[in-house]
Amino acid sequence: MRWILFAKGLAISLGLTVAILVLAGFAADHWNYGATALRLTRIGSLVAILAAFGWFLLRPLLRRVPDTRLARYIEERHPEIQDRLVSAIELGQKQGEKNPLLPLLYSDALKQIRPIEPRTLFNPREPLLSGVAASCLIGSFALLQLFGPDFLHYATLKLYADWLYPQAKSIYAIEVVPGDLQLRKGSDQLISARLVGFDSPQVNFFSRYESSGKWEKSRMEPEKKSSAFGFLFLDLNEKVHYYVQAGNVRSREFTIDVRDVAQVEQVNLTYRYPGYTGLPDRKEEDTGDIAALEGTRVEVEVQTNVPARSAQLSLAGGTSIPLKKTGERTLRGTLTVTKNSSYKVQLSDPEEKDSFESVEYSITALEDQPPQVAVTKPGRDTKVTKLEEVLAEAKADDDFGLRSLELHFTVNGGQENVVNLFRGKGGATKSMSGTHTFFLEEHDLQPGDFVTYFARATDAKSRTDTDIYFLEVRPFGKEYSQAQTSGMQGAGRTDTVLSARQKEILAATFRLARDRKRFGKKEYREDLKVVADQQKKLQQEAKTLSERMIRRALTERDEDVQKLTENLQKAVEAMTPAHRYLDEEKPSQAMPPEQTALQHLMRAESVFREIQVARGNSAGGAGNQSEAQELENLFELELDQLKNQYETLQQQQNRRADAELDEARDRLKELARRQQQLNERQRQASASQSAQGGGGSPRAEQMRLQDEVQKLARQLERLSREKQNEELAQAGRRLQQAARDLQNSAQGQNAAGQNQGIQALNRMNDAQRMMDRFREGSLTNDVKRLQEQASELARQQEQIRSDLDRLSQAEGFQQG
Known part of the structure; x- marks a missing residue:
């Protein structure tokens, strides 16, 4: 009987134990394995297990089974006893007088139960079934631990085996980065926490500084584009302890130690x-x-x-x-x-x-900016007589100091002469001017000859040359005036087209040789090719003109015409090495033959003007008049088309230059606005630094602005050469000076830098006003030129009418 009770009680107790363990696991997981929750769940579950074993296993074994209950159990399995056993036991348990029938009842009951075998009273398989049930329960729990949810295994270990080492790896954890750390004093540090295995709407950060015994609670904020949460320590100057908690899950405690690090x-x-x-x-x-x-x-x-x-x-x-x-x-x-x-x-x-x-x-x-130099007098191409004295003045300035200022000139493309206008010592002079007088009588010049000159300024590291200028020798006043008038009436000023084209080619070659370092390789080659092509084209046109004069036998009739033709042929011969050197990318070597060609073209044009003057002064001589007229007609025929092409090209260049100039004006306004803003920022920064005792300036922006101003200055310099305008050249020089002021401002400190910035802005405004005046003057000149062209057309129309009247009168006279 006790064995059966033991087996049955054990099975029930084990079943309840499994159920309690599973429920405890769910409870621990529900409360995220908090220390308090684990402790309470652990105690509660153990008490429940002990109670189950005590109630269903120990209590039945320790309690005595009543005789009456045992008698009824026997009679239930053997009804033939007919309550004899129960009646005997109950009667025997009654207190009082002794019943004389009691022995007879005992004897009869004993007689009835003696034949009963004990194994017939109990099912021999019942303990086995209870044992199997108990084994199944144990096996089920083992299977749950091995193959059930991970949290159940982890919960069981945390509840009942947390003392084991190594401890079970938590399925709910908070990963904290960087953890324990050592930093230099005054550093900032970002703490990141990532929840592993669970989510929480709020993650709290707890920190305690070494000097304080109180834990401070802060809320960690979600990091962008990440599932982590972050907290930033600012300016850590002492040791700090910290941990992270989300719900009932808490990280371990970490420490950040700080120390002085050299900085x-x-x-x-x-x-x-x-x-x-x-x-x-x-x-x-x-x-x-x-x-x-x-x-x-x-x-x-x-x-x-x-x-x-x-x-x-x-x-x-x-x-x-x-x-x-x-x-x-x-x-x-x-x-x-x-x-x-x-x-x-x-x-x-x-x-x-x-x-x-x-x-x-x-x-x-x-960069050490190259010196600036300009020819201020006469400052343009000039026509002079062979006896004049021409004063040339050059001015130069440099950011650190000039070494020399020179005037270079050649006569008819001959040997270059150098005049020292200034020779500095020690680079102390930053601005200088000098003059030189050309005594033209000393050079035995004739009409058609010319003098080319340019100024050169040198500093310690570089040199700068101006453009090349021309002094063209013309006839004396009355003769020159007559030639001008005759040319206007007859050839429409086509007589200077060839030399004008050659001067432009010479000037372009000079600029290419001077500015070679400023060009890219491809751009340099392309520009040389353009100049060489123009030289070849002009050579062919001059050659065609001289050949037609020869074919018409004009050279056999007049020595002046022969002299004109010879000069044209010599100019054509000189142009051959000129364009060959240009094709070979040798602009410096191309300049002497270009100057020779220019000399002969200008002499040819001078001879042509003499012929025009001679025709105008001749009162009779129909033959001379006819030859001169034929020569003019030939020049008109050959050069008029060239003149038109030249004027068309000039108009296109002027339109392009005007558009570029308008763009440069707008760009300058924008740069001046930026400089004004920068000056204001520098002023405010200076005031703030004076109060705080600091320093510094926006140098990077200052240098970018200086670079842009310098580029604009070079653009204006080029446009001034194309427009042949001194005011634009002065505007370019103002911008060069402004660029230097900006450079000095970037190097200067506080008040000095501010003054340089203000000076740069003033120079930029001056340049802007000069460009505005040039634009207004250019528009006025355009209107004036259109009026002159209209007047010239009217005059030519009147001249044609007069010629027709004279022709009609001459025919009437011959008929009479």
Whole structure:
């Protein structure tokens, strides 16, 4: 009987135990395995298991089975006893007088139960079934642990085997990065937390500083484009402990330790400029960005918060410059500015545990701007007589100092002569002017000859040449005036087309030779090809003109016509090596034959004007008149088309130049507006720095603006050459000066830099006003030119009518 009770109680107790364990696992998972929840669930489940075993296993075994209950159990299985056993037991248990029938009842009951076998009273398989049931329950629980939900296995271990080592890996956890860490004092640190295995609407961050015993609670914010949460420590200056908690899940406690690490507190610069500039050394405090002339040596002084073991300047190209220790917390090194770059200061601390790298500082290499030079008198191509004295004046200025100012000239393309207008010493003179008088009588010049000249300014590193200018020798006043009038009436001023074209080719060749470094390789070749093609085309036109004169036998009738033809042929011969040198990309060698060709073309045109004057002065001589008229007609026939092409090309160039000039004016307005804004920002920054004791300026933007102003100045210089206008040239020079002011502003400090910026803005406004005046004057000249053309057309029409009247009168006279 007890064995059956034991087996049955064990089976029931094990079944309840499995159920309790599963429910405890669900409860622990529901409360996210919090320490309190685990503790309560663990105690509750163990108490329930013990109660189940006590109630269903121990209690039945310890309790005595009543005789009456046992008798009824027997009679239920053997009804033939007919309650004899129960009646005997109940009667025997009654207290009071002894019943005389009791022995008889016992005897009869004993007689009835003696034949009964004990195994017939109990099912021999019942303990086995109970044992099988118990085994199945144990097996089911084992299978749940092995193949059931992960949380059930983890919950069972956390509840009842948390003391094991290694402990079970949590399925709900908070991954915290970076965890334990050591930082330099004053650093910022981002703490990221990622929830593993569960979600939570709120993640809390708990921190406690070393100097405080109180935990501070903060809410962590979700990070963008990430499932993590973040919290940022700012300016950590002491040790701090922290952990992260989401719901009942909590990370372990971490520690961030801080210590003093060598870092840059201040960078001071000392500029030592190249000797040729004559500039004194200049110091800048509490800065790091370098802006200096190429070749400048800059002494970099680095002040640190704590002593550093070693330090170096790490340049952008990969090179490094070691810094020498000059004080407990001071290091120095020197670098030479050669190109635009950047650098960082790298420090290592005495314990060699950490290193520091500063922010990146810029290195801006300022170019030594070439000198500016201009011919101010006469400042344009001029027609002179062979006895005149012509005063030429040149002015030059430079950002650091001029070495020399020279005037170069040649007579009829001959040997170049050099006149020293100024020779400086030590590069101290930044602005200079000089004059030279051309005594033309000394050179035995004739009408058609010419003198070319240009000015050259030199500084320590470069030189600048002006455009080439011409002094054209003309006949004396009355003769020249008659030629002008005759040419206007007859040839429509076609007599100077050839020389004008050749002068443009010579000037273009001079500019290509002078500005070769400014051109790209492809652009340079293309421009040389254009000039060479123009030279070939002009050669063919001059050759065609001379051949037609020969075919008409004009040279046999008049010596002047023969002289004209000879000059044309010599000009054609000189043009051959000229375009050959241009094809070979040798513009400097092409200039002498170009000048020779120009000389002969101008002499040919001078002879033609003499013929015109002779025709105009001849009162009779119908033969001379006829020959002169035939020569004029030939020139008109051959050169009129060339003149029209030349004028059309000039009109196209003028329209393009006008459009480019309008664009340059708009661009200059925009640059002036930006400079005004930059001046205002510098003024505000200076006021703020004065209050705070700081330094610095927006140098990068200043340098970008300076570069754009310089490009615009070069554009205006080119347009002034195309337009042959001195006012545009002056505007270009103003912008060059403004670019230098901007460069000086980038190098200067506080008030000095502001003054340079204001001066640059004033020069830009001056240039803008000059361009506006030129544009207004250009429009006025266009209107005036149209009026002159209309008057000329009317005059030509009247001349034609007069010629027809004379012809009609002559025919009437012959008939009479």
